[in-house]
Amino acid sequence: xxxxxxxxxxxxxxxxxxxxxxxxxxxxxxxxxxxxxxxxxxxxxxxxxxxxxxxxxxxxxxxxxxxxxxxxxxxxxxxxxxxxxxxxxxxxxxxxxxxxxx
Numbered sequence: 489x490x491x492x493x494x495x496x497x498x499x500x501x502x503x504x505x506x507x508x509x510x511x512x513x514x515x516x517x518x519x520x521x522x523x524x525x526x527x528x529x530x531x532x533x534x535x536x537x538x539x540x541x542x543x544x545x546x547x548x549x550x551x552x553x554x555x556x557x558x559x560x561x562x563x564x565x566x567x568x569x570x571x572x573x574x575x576x577x578x579x580x581x582x583x584x585x586x587x588x589x590x
Contacts, residue, residue, distance in 0.1 A: 493533050495571035496523070498542065498564055505559035507548070508534065534558055542567050 500506065500514040511534070512525050537543045542564035545556050560568070 492575075493525075493529065494537060494542075495568065495575065496525075497530070497533055497537060498560060498568040498571065501543065501558060501560050501564070502568060505557045507555035507557045509555075511558065537564065 496515055497511065500511055500518065506514065508527065508531060512527065512530055515523050515525050534543060534545075538545055538558070540563075541561055543558045544561055545558045547554050548557050549555075
């Protein structure tokens with residue numbers, strides 16, 4: 489997952505805001521359980537993406553619990569498009585030029 493975490497997080501948030509645990513669950517569900525993410529990995533990445541302006545967060549109360557919800561910014565949507573394009577180009581390039589590393 490190294491090098492792809494940002495893209496995964498941005499992709500999961502593309503459909504709308506989610507709180508941290510829901511993001512972890514969505515990554516696992518969308519990968520068919522193949523990608524197990526940990527809170528110690530996800531939250532620092534979410535904070536970094538927020539500092540970069542790709543995400544924004546807000547606190548929401550559900551009963552007596554407060555959850556921090558994250559959503560994509562316009563910059564995050566553009567970043568997701570760039571990451572998708574780069575991944576696709578790298579994947580196709582490795583098939584067309586098998587001697588080239590991704």
